[in-house]
Amino acid sequence: MPEDTENSEKKRTRSALRLWAGASQRAVSLGLACQILAMAGWIAIAWGIGHSVAAIAAGQPAGPGLPVAAAGVLVRGISGWLGDLLLARAGQTMVNAARAEIFETLSKAGAGWLGGADAGTRTAQIIDRTAKLEGYAARWLPGMRLAVTGPVIILIAVATQSWLSAVLLLVSVMVLPVFIWLTASETAARAKAQQAALDDLSGAFQSRAAQSGLIRAFRGIRRETASLEDAALQLRDRTMAILRVAFLSTAVLEFFASVSIALVAVYIGFKLLGVFPFGTGETLTLAEGLTALILAPEFFSPIRKLSSLHHDRADAAAAASMLSDWLAHRSDFPVTKRPPLESAPVITFDQTALGWGDGKTAVSDLTFKALPGKVTTLAGPSGSGKSTALLALIGRARLTGGEIRVDAHTLQPGESLADSIAYIGQTPWLMEGTIRENIAIARPDAGPDEIKDAARQAGILDFADEGRGGLEQDLARFGAGLSGGQRQRIALARALLRNAPILLLDEPTAHLDPDAEEDFLRKLKDLATDRTLLVASHSDTLIAASDEVIWLQPQLMPEDSGC
Numbered sequence: 001m002p003e004d005t006e007n008s009e010k011k012r013t014r015s016a017l018r019l020w021a022g023a024s025q026r027a028v029s030l031g032l033a034c035q036i037l038a039m040a041g042w043i044a045i046a047w048g049i050g051h052s053v054a055a056i057a058a059g060q061p062a063g064p065g066l067p068v069a070a071a072g073v074l075v076r077g078i079s080g081w082l083g084d085l086l087l088a089r090a091g092q093t094m095v096n097a098a099r100a101e102i103f104e105t106l107s108k109a110g111a112g113w114l115g116g117a118d119a120g121t122r123t124a125q126i127i128d129r130t131a132k133l134e135g136y137a138a139r140w141l142p143g144m145r146l147a148v149t150g151p152v153i154i155l156i157a158v159a160t161q162s163w164l165s166a167v168l169l170l171v172s173v174m175v176l177p178v179f180i181w182l183t184a185s186e187t188a189a190r191a192k193a194q195q196a197a198l199d200d201l202s203g204a205f206q207s208r209a210a211q212s213g214l215i216r217a218f219r220g221i222r223r224e225t226a227s228l229e230d231a232a233l234q235l236r237d238r239t240m241a242i243l244r245v246a247f248l249s250t251a252v253l254e255f256f257a258s259v260s261i262a263l264v265a266v267y268i269g270f271k272l273l274g275v276f277p278f279g280t281g282e283t284l285t286l287a288e289g290l291t292a293l294i295l296a297p298e299f300f301s302p303i304r305k306l307s308s309l310h311h312d313r314a315d316a317a318a319a320a321s322m323l324s325d326w327l328a329h330r331s332d333f334p335v336t337k338r339p340p341l342e343s344a345p346v347i348t349f350d351q352t353a354l355g356w357g358d359g360k361t362a363v364s365d366l367t368f369k370a371l372p373g374k375v376t377t378l379a380g381p382s383g384s385g386k387s388t389a390l391l392a393l394i395g396r397a398r399l400t401g402g403e404i405r406v407d408a409h410t411l412q413p414g415e416s417l418a419d420s421i422a423y424i425g426q427t428p429w430l431m432e433g434t435i436r437e438n439i440a441i442a443r444p445d446a447g448p449d450e451i452k453d454a455a456r457q458a459g460i461l462d463f464a465d466e467g468r469g470g471l472e473q474d475l476a477r478f479g480a481g482l483s484g485g486q487r488q489r490i491a492l493a494r495a496l497l498r499n500a501p502i503l504l505l506d507e508p509t510a511h512l513d514p515d516a517e518e519d520f521l522r523k524l525k526d527l528a529t530d531r532t533l534l535v536a537s538h539s540d541t542l543i544a545a546s547d548e549v550i551w552l553q554p555q556l557m558p559e560d561s562g563c
């Protein structure tokens with residue numbers, strides 16, 4: 001990846017993390033305060049145990065040591081519990097902030113991104129990815145701050161008992177930042193690779209599961225199973241790569257921490273026995289030595305914890321990088337809706353050029369007028385841009401040249417007439433539920449008679465007869481069990497119920513038999529009444545029945561154009 005792109009991606013990731021974590025700052029700070037209090041509890045425990053053991057060893061009563069230690073246990077227990085609670089909330093707040101922003105941005109971007117057949121997959125990806133942000137606010141942010149403040153507090157407490165033990169701890173901790181930085185950079189790259197492998201596997205699995213019948217029919221089960229196995233093996237390798245770094249980093253950290261604690265223990269032991277060979281100028285009592293010794297492991301505890309939290313940071317960074325990339329991609333192409341039109345408009349394409357944001361031209365130099373009350377049909381070979389021209393009116397395809405006018409208004413790039421349009425695509429989308437519910441979705445406030453009337457006009461009552469439950473008949477998921485023509489009729493009923501001034505039909509007769517097509521063509525003129533009707537079609541009979549036909553040509557590919 002070029003350095004500039006990499007830097008701007010890193011910057012975008014960091015600012016996304018900062019923005020989403022902002023919502024949880026209060027809970028993070030309170031949670032951190034509780035963790036520091038828990039650490040103070042540990043200091044009280046160490047002091048209490050050290051002093052009471054020393055007093056008992058000297059043949060005296062335990063004194064204030066025991067109640068101080070008991071108070072320390074209480075403080076540590078309560079503040080630890082409260083801290084966990086607050087930090088769990090901080091994590092959830094960050095996830096919610098990210099989800100809210102993503103869904104808001106994407107919904108503003110129009111139906112394009114979250115619509116269509118893979119809407120479920122994408123929504124699941126957003127939910128999974130944002131869930132990975134939880135550890136950033138709940139564990140990484142407080143863990144990082146505690147790794148700085150915690151050791152300083154413990155170091156001061158140790159220094160009040162034995163300054164030389166504090167110096168030993170300080171020297172041994174100096175090597176750790178370099179090591180932690182090395183681990184962090186390794187983990188981040190590998191976490192990103194692992195998430196990409198996870199995406200590949202889930203994408204491959206979902207597409208194979210959806211097409212399992214087709215795969216079986218083409219005897220491709222073994223081949224597809226092997227490709228899924230490959231994707232799973234890749235995920236396993238990348239997960240193992242992460243685990244290797246994790247195990248190695250933990251082992252090295254534990255080694256340094258153990259050596260350092262051992263040094264402190266050896267020094268305190270020799271000093272208390274009076275056999276320490278060098279003059280340090282420090283006099284050490286049993287109570288001070290024990291307190292310092294009990295505190296020493298706690299000095300490394302936040303740093304140890306931080307090293308195990310790198311995965312939270314790396315997972316969150318990888319998730320934020322992908323999410324912010326999606327958002328940036330979307331905001332390149334914002335869609336704004338025009339208010340609903342009062343009546344059917346004259347739509348003019350004037351030397352219009354359209355594309356899909358991939359640099360290629362899907363339609364160029366398209367000029368025509370669609371008049372209210374007339375059937376205007378875009379015809380031409382597959383790939384010539386008929387659907388693209390229709391989708392430009394709802395802001396899906398990009399306007400890259402010329403103009404589209406709606407009456408006197410010139411549409412700006414990304415401007416959508418969705419609120420004035422009823423659109424029937426090539427593969428109408430149906431949801432689980434009754435036929436009535438599937439029609440009513442076009443206008444949820446429509447009355448039963450209006451729905452029935454739309455169903456009758458669209459010819460639904462022919463197949464949804466009363467004997468089979470009529471409009472209350474349940475449809476399976478995605479309308480499984482209906483023919484293409486039956487789906488098309490439900491979509492038509494929706495369009496009729498919506499009664500929008502512009503009606504866009506993409507290949508409306510593609511799934512109809514000749515009788516049904518003839519029947520549909522008879523309705524076509526009615527559909528055009530008081531509407532601007534724009535149709536995309538290959539059908540010769542539909543073309544012949546149209547008032548106006550505009551022929552589109554496929555765009556030349558760059559390699560075709562050079563002779």
Ligand SMILES: Nc1ncnc2c1ncn2[C@@H]1O[C@H](COP(=O)(O)OP(=O)(O)OP(=O)(O)O)[C@@H](O)[C@H]1O
Pocket residue numbers: 356358362380381382383384385386387388389536
């Ligand atoms: N969602 C999309 N993203 C990117 N490119 C697209 C998209 N939809 C269509 N295209 C491209 O735009 C060009 C025109 O496609 P379009 O579907 O508009 O043609 P069409 O004439 O409607 O074809 P058909 O008759 O097969 O439906 C094609 O090169 C196609 O690959």
